Structures are given as structure tokens and as C-alpha cells.
Amino acid sequence: MKLDRIALEEFRRFRAPFALDGLQPGLNLFVGPNEAGKSTIAAALRGAFLQRFKTSKVEDFAPWNSSGARPTVTVQFRVGAREYELRKSFLTKARCELLIDGGAQRLEGEQAEDALAELLGFEFASKGQSKAEHSGVPGLLWIQQGEGQNLLEPAAYAGSHLRDALSQLSGELVTGDSDRVFDRAVEARAALRDARSNRPKGEYKAAEDALAEAMARQSTLLAEKTRLDTDVDQLAQLRDTHEKARQAQPWTELEKQAAQARDKLATIRRDQDAADALKRESLQAAQTLTLLQEQVARDQQDEDEVAALARELEKADQAVTQAQETRQRTETSVAGRTEAANAATALLEAAQAESERRDLSDQIVRAERELGRLETAHREAQVLTQRIAEFDAQVQANHLDSAQLTALRTGSQQLAPLQSRQSAGATRLSFHLDSANTTDVSLDGVSLQGTGERQLSAETLLAIAGIGRFQIAPGGADLPTLRLEIASLQREQTLLLEKLGVADLAAADARAMSGERARRDAQAARKELAIHAPDGLDALLASIQENRARITQLTARAQALPVLAEAPSSLSLPEITAAQREAQTALIHAQKAVTQAQRAFDQVHAQAQLLRSQLDARRSVREQPSNLDARAQRGSRLVLARAARDDLQSRVQAAEAAIAAHQPALIEQDMKRFEQSARIARETHEARHASILQLQGRLDQAGSQGVGENLAQAAADVERLQRRRDEFSRRALALDLLVDLLRTQRDAATQRLQAPLARRLNHYLHLLFPNAALRLDDSLMPTGLQRGDNEDLLRSLSFGTQEQLGVLVRLAYADLLQEAGRPTLLILDDALVHADESRRALMKRALFDAGERHQILIFTCHGEMWQDLAVAPRSLG
Amino acid sequence: MLRFIHTADWQIGRHYGQFDVEDGAVLADARIDTVGRIAQLAASRQVDAVLVAGDVFDTQAVSDRTIRRLFAALAPFAGPWIMIAGNHDAALADSVWTRAAQLGCVPANVHRPNGLLVLPDLRAAVLAAPLTQRHTYDDVTDAFDRLESPDDHLRIGIAHGSVTGRLPDTIDSTNSIAADRASRARLDYLALGDWHGCLQIDANTWYAGTPEQDRFRGNEPGFVLEVAIDAVGAVPAVTRHQIGRYVWSSWSVHISVPSDVDELAQRLAQLGPQDVLQIEVGGHVNLATRDRLDACLADASARVRSLRSDVTAMVLEPDEHDLVTLGAQGYVSDVLQQLRVLQEDPAKADLAREALGLLVRYQRELTVDAPAKEAGK
Incomplete structure (x- = not known):
């Protein structure tokens, strides 16, 4: 398809007629600033082709603020060898006219529009404004401003046209019907199976659940039925057993046997009672016998005892005789021993007296010697005592107070220097008097005579009779003081001397010396006295008296000693003493033996007496006539009792043997066994009956439920x-x-179908991303960009990259459509503004390449970016 | 001259899982209705008695309602009903019989003899051997040999079990009955139950069979026997009365050429509301033939009581015309081809057949329904 000319009139900003002509096959570049009308031209193209001329929803086509406008678009284009001119006017006197091959064929109105839709590959909305979903191939290839990256929706709206083209190119049949069948199958499967777990769902699951439920119910009922069958069998068996038991009544026989055993046991009990009575009798007989036996034994014992007594008495009598002899023998022995002892004693006494006498005379000699010593000591002591008294008197006489004496000495020592200073300072008065008259010269009243010297330490009055008086005053300044001190000291001296009773210090010293000597003498005398009379003189005197008295006593004792008649024995005193002691001991022993013999005699004699009296008593009782009779009777009764007991014993044994022969324990066990068995048999019977009733009840209940x-x-x-x-x-x-x-076949078919598209896509893609590939989904949409091992989802790529891929994919679609013989026209309104320089360069390469095959209109406001596109930019506005 | 009806194996309380709920219920009800017709027949034929040779009930624990309905159905015939227990309703310690007795719904003219029952009015002695255990390995009719009856009375035996060595396809060792019991026990007639087909064992011994068919195996069920015996020692005259309502058939049809369907359609056309049909269709058919087959099966199922058809074994082989008509294009036609091949693979044939059927259906919805819709638009 190639556009030759576009003309606008009263269309938006183009109020006046405006035309773009001389459009080139391949690339056409329109450059103009914003608001220059680029988008208006693009919109006019879309309006001309895609909008119904009759629609009133395109007011925006009219120029601003102009009523009654008649926006008109005229497009001249050719497809293959045929030329078309489309003229469409909107809003006012709306009209559509399509001239083919210069008017060779002319279509008007909807007819013209439908022919266009068929030619270019789009649809019209049944009414109203054209919508994106109807825009088909133009919607995909005419990229509006800012919509380059938006690929999936436009591509989907063009899907059927693309698929048709692909079917045509691949030779693969249209898959649409197949897909519907596939969807139907998937849907049917999804209704039966859970998509994830593959488990049954819906009706299938309901059927499975219902089955499981029914099976559970069946198995429950089966178990119930099985139990019922078992119950019925058990019931039959129980009834059978019950009936048999009812007829046989096994307990009757058992009860009979029990009764028999009981009877037998009763008989045995009676026998046992009789035997017990016999046994009691036998026991009594035995007791009687024992009693008699005991009595007889006692009689015998009496007899034996009497005989024993007699024997004992005989022995005692013998003992008496023997004791008597012993006593006599000892008495004789004592007499002899007494004599010997007396002799020995006499001898001893004599020897002792002699010895004492010698001893006493020795003592007297020693006492007299002591007395002599004591008397000498006494005399010495008396002398010493006297001397001590004398010394003590001397001590007393020469006694001086030691403190006073010391004071005297001190005073004297102080006085001496003072006196020497006085004499040194004193006025020395030497005199030599011729007169012998003492009264002629006196000094201070003291007469002087002869030659002498005086020291004058104070004013002194020298009076010489007849001549007159001389007042002499010593010149030393301190003399008066000295004199006063000396006078004071001298007064003290004088006072002390008076107190001590001596004339001067020398006399005092002499007296002190005499006193000390007398004290030492007295001390020596005392020591001496202590030697002679340590305890004092009186004690000494007492000792003397004592000694004298003792001598007197000893003498008296010696004189009192008997005088020996015969010559003293040659034996020594200890020997004599030992002999005497032996004799004495022998005597004592003999005396003891006599006593013992006497006691022994007394004892055996008394015993013999006792025995005799006992024996006599016993004999007298025994010999009583009544006792003699009783004894005889007891003998005969004993014989009878023994016979009776023996008889009863044998009868008891016989009776017990008879009972034992019946085995009463076994019979008792039998009885219990039979009784218990009978009871059990009855109880079992009753329990069975109860079970029957119970089972019957259960079965009745089950029966009404109709389990079977x-x-x-x-x-x-x-x-x-x-x-x-x-x-x-x-x-x-x-x-x-x-x-x-x-699914397998569908995948294979899809792959075959996609092959031409993939080829074209990769052609463009490799311009941008060498070695990359686009992944297509079932509906021919690219979903991911594969680069190396990575795949990025389209929508995760950057905006710029998405836009670039969007353009590239459109180029590929365009190639595909063209290959299938469909008209193609590409319009890019301000596209690729987000591409960086290098990407834009690559995109230009792709566009240039596409321009070899398709007419491409590029509107841009950045003319400089597209300079190297080998096409002259045309300016708008 | 003694005349009585001999019947057996009523199997009241039977349930049919092989049918839809509705059909199953109708067939179960039919068994009681048939008993009612037997009573009417006995009344209209003015017989002396009706002998029921065991398996009156199909199971022990039938519901009280069923028990009551059964005994109520006996009403039209006021003469003596002589019944014994069979293996299904054995006279156990607790059984459907004790239950019935408890319910008090057993009419006075119903007798359940065990051993000898003398009917002086009829000058007949009934020797009955009801089963008292589910299975017994003894011949319970053995006692008949030693049971004495008045000389001028007919001796009529009634028992339930398998006659040794005389029944086809059975090697049952339980509940066995000696083949020469009638002669050994000097029986004028031995009325037997257990075998569901009407079968004569010897001149004096018969299985009446179940009066209302209950399984597809056809061995002449659906009858009761009218027995007439002139005198002691006379050969009994036995008349078969068709009494069952439903006829159970099981067909296995192989379609190899389209005209086979026409033939089948003719056979099906003869069926009526009394028919219970189980049909298994195999063979190779094209789509058109298959459609015709489905149509005539659908037509038949509307007419008969119950129709169970199994066409899973049928191989669908769309021919060129079919394929054109189907208009399958693209990969669907590839899959169509794959499934056609898979039908021959023994391991996958069954699923492939089903899958092919589904695919054809889906494709047709598309090509047949879509134009229809468009036409409607």
C-alpha cells in the first residue's frame, strides 16, 4: 500500500484546505514543532479509515469554535496495481465516497467503509465511535504518539489478521476451531479433575464419595449381619443345649448324689458321737487309774521314806559315838599342852625380867650423864644471863638519839667554817698579863689571866680594873652576821647537847661508841646462851627436873623387878619367846579342837535325836490299823481300774477304725462337690435361659430394622x-x-505456525540485540526477550527498550502481512524519543531496511535526529 | 384327584444393583405382585393347595413392611398354602419366619410343616423337609423314606436343594437331594425349589423355578406348575403357567456392517414394557452407523422396563465422509487420526475409544451446533 496524497479541509487546526502530496514509497519524514499539525494529519488518516462517517462522536474533528463545520479528509492511495481515492466528510452532511481506479468503480457510504475494512484488515464497531479493539491492522501499525511501547493489546486486536497471514504463509490450517475443541476438552477435564492435584472433583468426586459412603454402609451392615447370623447360630445352639438340659436335668442326679452323701455323713456322725462318748468314758477310766496309781506310788514312797529314815538314824548314832571319842581325845591333848605352855611362859617371864633390868640400868646411867651436862649448862647460862643484863644496862646508859646526834654533827660541821671565817675576820686580841689577879682584867666581864689570845668578832668591852674600859669593835663588815649565825648555830648545838646529855660532840661520839660495843657484847653473850639453853633457862631447868624424876622412876622399876631364883637359861630371849609362842599356839589349837569336837558331837547328837523322833512318828502313823486297810484296798482297786481302762481303750479304737473306714472327709467332699455341681448346673441353666432371652431380644430388635x-x-x-x-x-x-x-499436537502446530513470524522477528531483533530471541506465546504475542541463558519478561524491560521492541515487532508483523499479500502502511508519530543515540542509530537501520518494503510516515519535532535517514525532511507548519 | 400349584424361589426382598434406582424398585415390587397373581391363578383354577418349595424370602432380615406385604398378597387364595424354608430363609432359631409369626401377619391358611402333614380332607400327606440351617451337607429328604402315611393318601414331598448330578452347571455339595428320592420314598410328587428355572427331573419330580425372573441367565424362569394327580401311584399331570411379568434378556451384538444396526433395530422394536434388557455392542462402526445405533438404543430404552447397554467395546472408525462432515481441521484432525490408531492398541484401546467418542462430540458441537446457531441468528 502506498499513500500518494492526503488533503484536509475544516479539520481541526486546518480550517483552510491543506494537502500533503508527493508522498514517497518507503520513508517519509515530516518535521515540525509542536502544534504544527503532525498529530492532526495522523488523526485525520485514522478518522478517514477507521471511523464511520455517520458517527456524531467526532466533534473534535471540527475546528475550534466553529459550528456547522464539515471536516473532510481526502486520501489517495494505491494497493498493488489499483488506485483508490477515499473522501470522507463528518458531522455536517457526512458522507463517504471511495473511487477505485479513477472512478472505474465507485462505492459510497457503509459499502465503501466495509470495502476499506476488508482491504486494510479492520472492523467497525456495530455502532458509535470506533474503538481500539476494532482497529485491527491499522491499529497495530499506525503508532500514535507515546504508544510505541504498547504492543500486546494492538497486536491482540490484529490477532486474527496476523494468524490468517501466518496460516497462509506456513501452510498450517487455521487453529481457531481446533483451539475451541481443545478448550472444550480441557474444560471437560477440569470439571472432573482438580487442576493441581489431579484428584477427582465435581461429579466425579461426588460419585467417588457416594461410593465410599455406600461401601462403608455396606461393610457396616455386613458386619451387623454377620453378627446377627452369629447371634442366630448361638441362639440355636443355646436353645438346643437349654432344651437338652431341661430334659436331662443333670442337677437332679447331682442333688440325689449330694443327698446320699449327706445321709451317709449323718450316720457317720452318729457313730462318731458314740465313739466320742466311749472315748470320754475311757478317758475317765484312765484318769481313775492314774489317780489310784499315784496313791499306791505315794504309799510306796512313804514306806521307802521310813526305811530311809531308819538308815539315816543308824548313821547318825554312829556319828555320835565317833564324835564322843574325838571330844575325849582332844580334851586329853589340851591338858598336856596347858602344862607345857605354862612352863614356857614362866621361863619367858624370867628372861624378860633380866633383860629389862639390864636395860633399866643402862638408861639410868645415860640419864645421870645427861643430868650432869644439863647442870653445867645451867650454871654457864646463869653467868651469861647476868652479863647480858650488864651489857644491856650499858647499852641503855649510852643510848643516844641517832637523829639528834646526826643533827649535832651537821651543826658542828656548819659551825666550823663560820667560826674560821669569824676568826679570820675577827680582831685578834693577844694578851699577856702579868698580874695574877683575875679580877683586874676582864673581857666582857670575863676575867683574863695569863697569856692568851682572843678573837673578837663583836663589840667587846675590855675592862681593866683601874685603868678603865676599852670598847673594842672588830672591823669586818660581816662579822655581826657571822656572829649571829654562829650564835644561832651554837644555841642549837647547846640545845642538842643538853638533849643528848653530853658536853660536846666528842663526848657524844664516845658515848655512841661505848653503847655500840655493849650492844655487840650483849649479842655475843646471847648467842652463847642460846647454845647452852636453846629453850631458855626455865626449859633447861625443867629438863633437869625431868631427868631427875626419870632416874628416880627407872631406879624404882629396876628395884621392882623380880629376882630370878635359878640361873638364867642359856637360851636367848627370842628363842625363849618363840618356844613360848609355839607352846601357846599348840594349846590354842588343842582348845579349838576340843570346842570343835564338842560342837560336832552336839550336832550329830541333835540330828540323831530329830531322826529318831521323826521315825517314831512315821512308824506310829503307819502302823495304825485303818491305814493298813486302806493300803490293801487300794492295791485291789488298782488292778480292777487297769482292766476297765484297757477294755474301754480297745473299744474306742475299734469304733474309730470303723468310722475311719467310711472315709468321712471324702464323703463330705463328695457332698460339697455334688451340691456345688448341682447348683452350678442350675445356675448355668438359668444363665443360659437369660442369654436366650437377651439374644432373642436383640434379634427381635435387629429383625425389625430389616438388616438383611x-x-x-x-x-x-x-x-x-x-x-x-x-x-x-x-x-x-x-x-x-x-x-x-x-496439547502435544497443538504445540507442534503452533510452532509450525510461528516459524515465519519468528524468522521476521529475529531479522529485526538481531539489528538491535545480536544473538537474542523473542519468545512467542500461543497467540503469537512476544512475551519474553531471551539473551544468552536469561529471559526477561517484556514488561520488565525499560520503557525505551519496550518502545524499541514494540516498533521492531510491528515491522516484523508488517513484513508478515505484506508477504501474505496484505496492504501495509506504517506511521510513527513522534516515536522513539526515548532511544539513546546508539539505539536510535540501530533503529534507523531497521527503519531504513523496512522502508525498502513498506511506506513509512514518520512525524517528528526533532528533525536533526533523523538527518541520516537518507530522506529529505518535509517541514510542516 | 388332587390339584395343586407348585411354585418356589419367590426371593421376596431382593434388591437389584445393576439397575437404576427406579427400575430396581419396580423390579423388586414386581416379585410381590407376581405372588398376588399366583394367588389369583390358584383361586381361578380352584386348586386344592399351593406348595411353595422354599426361598420365599431372599434374606432373613427383611423389613417388617415387606413381610406384611408378602402375606397380604396371599389373600386371593383362601385354600391352604404349604410353605417350607429354603437356604435363603432357613428356619433358624431366629428367622424371617419367627419374625413373621411375631408380627402376627401370617394367615391361618399358611402351613409350614416339618416332616409329615396329613390333610385328611384332601386325602393327601405332605412330607416337608424345610431347611433349618443355612447350609447342610446331609440330604434332608432322607427322612421321607421312613415317614409313613395313610395308605389311601397321596404322598407329596416338598423340599429345597439341588438334585445330585442332575442340574446343569452346578456342583453344589450343599443342600443336596438324591435324584431318586421320589421313587425311594414312594412319593407321588416331589415339589422342589432352589433352581430358578422350570425343570423336570423325572415323572414325579419337578423344579417349578422362580415365578418372576431375577437374573439375566435364561433357564426358563417365570412359571408356576399346576399339578393334577388322579390317584395314588398315578403319573402326575403337570401344566406350566406363564406367570412372570418381566422377561430378562441379555444380548451380545456385533456390528460389522451398517445393516447390522437395522437388524438390531428390528429386534429392539419387538421389545415392550415387560422387557428387561442388557445389551453389549461391539464391532467397528463409522459415525453415521454409531449415530443410528445410539438412536435406536435410546428409542428402545424408552419402551422397555429397563435397558442396560454397554457400547464401550465399540470401535469408532470415522470414514472419509464422516471426516468431511466433522470438518475437523488443524491439529484436531491429527489427534483424530492418532486416536483411530490407538483404538487398535490393546493396552489403550478402551480409553482411546472413549477419547475418540468425546473428541467427535466436541468437534460436532463446534461444526454442527455452530452453524445451527448462526442459522438461528
């Missing part, structure tokens, strides 16, 4: 439902097979 018939019904249901399920199952499997086969 229900089971038959359930089995019939199962059979029917199984059939239904099998039908569905077969249907589902057949559909599986059918859908499988259809």
Missing part, C-alpha cells in the same frame, strides 16, 4: 455407584489422554 434387606439395598447401591464411578473414571482417563494428545 438393608444390606441387599446397600450392596445394590454399591454396585450402581461403582458403575457410575467407573464411568467417571473412564471418562476422566479418556480426557487425560485426549487433552494430552491435543
